Amino acid sequence: MISNDEIKHLGWLSRLELTDEEIVRYALQIEEVIKYLNKLDSISLSEVEPVRLKKKISELRKDDVKPFEGDVLEVAKNRKNGYVKGPRMV
Amino acid sequence: MVNLCSLTAEQVVEGVKNNHFSAVEYISQILERIEKIESQINAFTIVDANGALKKALSIDKKIRDGEDEKKIGSLAGVAVGIKDNICTKGLKTTCASKILEDYVSPYDATVVKKLKESGAIIVGKLNLDEFAMGSTTEFSRYGATHNPWNINYVAGGSSGGSAASVAALECTVSIGSDTGGSVRCPASFCSVVGLKPTYGRVSRFGLISYANSLEQIGPMGKTVADTVMVMNSIAGMDDNDQTTLNNGAPKYTTQSKRNIRIGLVKELVEGIEPEVSKCIYSAMDVFSKSDCKCEETSMKSVEFALASYYTIAMAEASSNLARYDNIRYGFESNPDSYEWNAYFAKIRSNFGEEVKRRIITGTYVLSSEYYGKYYLKAQKVRTMLKQELSALYKIYDILIAPTMPVLPFKFGEKIDDPLKMYMIDIDTVVANLTGIPAISVPAGFSKGLPIGLQIMADELQEQTLFETASLFESTANVQRSPKL
Amino acid sequence: MFRGVQNYNMIDGIKIGLEIHCQLTSLQTKLFCSCHCDYHGKLPNTNVCPVCSGLPGTLPLLNQKALEYAGLISLALDCKIPNETTFYRKNYFYLDLPKNFQLTQYNVYGITSIGIDGKLEYDGIDEEKHARIRRVQLEEDPGRLVYENNDMDSSFYTLIDYNRAGVPLVEVVTEPDFTTPKDVRIFLNKFTSIVEHLEICDTKLEGSVRCDANISIGEGKRIEIKNVGSFREVEKALSYEITRQKTMSTHEIEIKAETRHWDDTRKITKQSRVKEEEQDYRYFQEPDIPTVILGNEFLSSLKTKMPELPNDRKNRFISDYKLSEHVSQVLIDNKWLADFFESAVKIYSSPKEIANWIVSDLMGFIDENNHHHNSQASMEEKRSELKVEARHIAELARLVDQSNISRNTAKMILNQIITTGEMPSQVVERTNSSKIDDKGLLSEAIESVFRSEKSAVSDARLNSKAANFLLGKLMQLTKGRADPKIALDLIKKKLIEPD
Structure with a gap:
């Protein structure tokens, strides 16, 4: 029961700020979904290992500088003196 | 002037390169077509008429100047629409969400860059379920996309705009993304061809993540040949995506092969709508008549596929979507005086209903007390499925199944029942969980609504996939393009 | 009485563990993108790209060299290196995190970090000790938060600079094996020296090394101390915390498990605001970074790249140069000193004499006036003011060895050249030829210096150290022939005279 x-x-x-109405609705709907996911319970955890994509170190990025050209934070709406503005940390 | 909109990508490139018509003429007709029918379909979030015409002009100039074939590009003149969760420099990328309503990416996704280099003309961004979470495109901030075969029906999703725009002749080909069937489902519902490539075959750089370990960008077109052409442009390793596969992508072709060993996965046909299963069995007959060896086969762990898929997808989504806090990008809002937690929660409550539901469910399955119960087991299911598949692909070249267990349905039919909506992904998620390539090709109609056949090959066997799909396409001869 | 014994045991049972964060400042680029690793002195948000600022659609691109550096630290700390390594997401919201999760490594669902199960020996207060290393892992640094007037509480907003976001950090986690704050300091000194010898981190750069500590006393709960900006401060923060906890238990106040922040200006620990708890981090493997195969190839490549470490170097100093254990230790504790020593020995092979000059005289200059804020940074500042190089000390040693000058004279020469950078032989030659020690002559020359250097004179009246500057001017005027000792006395006398 959720x-x-x-x-x-x-x-x-x-x-996520949720309204009371949302909380009630999500509780019911997510309960349903989780019940379905409980299917996974019948699988034994042992034998199999998860699949992972594997690469060698040499296939990773080389440590060479390539600065990005363009203003990455141009889309930030609230800025001050080059900083990005956010809410209070209090 | 003849109507050019119904041309395939092959015919467009041929026509433009040989001066049968100019790229500008073709694009102008496409833009007119969009203008005429878009109000019925709602396939686009943004149409970039100016950008498209400018690019068409530059292609025409290159051809006039006699530049070499390579510079003109393999997709010269082709009108392509991009799903609106793939980044385009200078053109908004909204994910059909309030959260990104103003977002303009400072860079092009790798596929977009490659398409541009191939001479493709981007006509606009295509509608989707918010952040690609959905199977009907009903969860878009910009309203649902309508099925061109019957506008009272859903187009499928989440790449609903990508499929509908191709079916409605609003672009030559389109790009979608497929996390659990998001390319194949709408391809099936709209009677177009849609491919989910092998995981790592196409770069995800610039695709706004929903569930990273499952999704791939894939092409959609009127024909198998068109999707092949697009794949030849976009496939390959990318330094900006360390999950792309190292081995170089071959040049794919559409020659059709016979004597293919085909297995129909019976667990994926059982219990589906009878009209669909009837259509799939007759598809099997089509193959048999073409000297293919067809039989039913079984894949036991399919039972757990959907539960595994939703566990992983929602878990990854809950984390991927954490970054949308309106600090670095987002909609207009002033953070002054807000306590930061309250600000984040207030901003993020602007996600749509389905997105919030998935974030919360994902947060639940990832919490430390349930990690072993859901997430870890879901990962094991992937291994089990992979093991079963590798045994099956020793016997068969190809596995087939329906793309969707249902016919397209009416708006609102499943929207209030999340689980019911999730269940329709049952046939498509196997390919995402295991990384194998899968394609949906038009297989027929029932009550005027399209049905898609899903063809699945082993990892990196896209060539076999295309050959099988081409064989079916040329033999089954299913109608394309609805009357609108 | 029973109670007293119990209390004593509680105080006795101190357990301290450390989490050391060390930026890999020798790298060119960040951990997951090609931005500069060095963000110091850059305008806010000018060292960023779509990846490190968390723009939609970007993917982390793991830096291969960062793995190599983390591997070197692991080996130097005697860790085992697993065959494969993987990254995890640690999910929590914070204003300095561009993605609202941090990419790190995690060993709860299987070993994924680069190093595990190591140890580091160090000379404890009265015995040889060691601390076990639980793990060595790579992770990304967050951005930096700035407040108007430097005051978080009165600011209506927060300013964010992402230049630091994504800078590679190696986190070293020890078992709670320390029993006194002093041992912690000794351990950290040794750790610093190792990192310097590996040449992967410039520990002098501000913020390049940080340390969190956890401490429990007796059966008391575990307290985390965060935000300790330099290694020097760790000892103080721990001592403060021990006193605080002792006081609390004397008054029978329960000690709750909590996270406290070190307030660098007030030198106290303060309770932190509640953030997510460990069980809320929702760790899972990062799907965008492949598992990296390390294997024997990685291990053997690390071994070929491994430089001489402090312990080996110390042993070599003892056996090759016949230095004492103590002197060797002092030298290798600071790589700069050890390097200085070896460069000098290369010029003139008299290791003992040179080591003595460095340890008993040169170090004195570096440490001078530095007792109160002896951070790595201020030590570095002091060092850069010194004009003395290895060749100076080598020559000084030679002059003494060849009985050209007495040890006292040599000390005086060192005193002088430390600010002027002259070679000792030049000074000797000059002073020997015609030293001006006549007070009358000197006073006349000083008069003239005072006239031409009015502002320096007023400086020197406030700060006696500035007298050296006037001495330098006098030396210039007299072409180095003034007797420095007498001259300095005269200058100082004149400075306290009224105008």
């Missing part, structure tokens, strides 16, 4: 409080906590961890 409680409304649990949805609220998940909302906090995901930084």
